Structures are given as C-alpha cells and as structure tokens.
Amino acid sequence: MSRRYGGSPAGTVISVIADIAALILILWIALYLFDANTANNSVDWVHNAADWLSGWSHNLFTIHSADWRTVVNYGLPALVYLFIGHAVATGVNRS
Incomplete structure (x- = not known):
C-alpha cells in the first residue's frame, strides 16, 4: 500500500x-x-454514512431535479475530501 x-x-x-x-x-x-x-x-448503511459525511453540504444549492441534487450534494463533498485530504497528506509527507 x-x-x-x-x-x-x-x-x-x-x-x-x-x-x-x-x-x-x-x-x-x-x-x-x-x-x-x-x-x-448494505444500501442503508452506505446512505447513512454518505449522509453523515456530506451533512455540511446538504441543500447548499437549490436544484429541482432530484438526481442532480443528489449528485451535487454528495459529489461536492467527495471532491472536497479528496482535494483537502490529499493536500494535507502531501504537506505531512513533505515535513
């Protein structure tokens, strides 16, 4: 790994x-x-975990389509976690 x-x-x-x-x-x-x-x-567990991880971004944008609302409400935090997590890891690796 x-x-x-x-x-x-x-x-x-x-x-x-x-x-x-x-x-x-x-x-x-x-x-x-x-x-x-x-x-x-299993689906319920993933949904609950995703709700917890994305709680800070729910309804950040008012989107009428349920599909797009789901993509934005859960996709934005995924990108933020990847960007910030890897940026912090890079900083830790450099020090």
Missing part, C-alpha cells in the same frame, strides 16, 4: 481515509441513480 500512496505512514493514513470517504459518497450517488433498494441493509 505504501507504494501506491508513498510518503510517511501518517500521510498514507490521511490519503486512505480521504479516499474511503469519497468512495462512500460516490457509491451512494451510483446506488441512488440506479434506484437501489433502500430497504437493503
């Missing part, structure tokens, strides 16, 4: 956490767009 991420162990942990957070958010977008069964425990 350290070859993929490189750098210090702390930087690697930060990058992995950012990647997992973004993956959960992107997974929820895909599950929503493909009309996954929300009664399924």
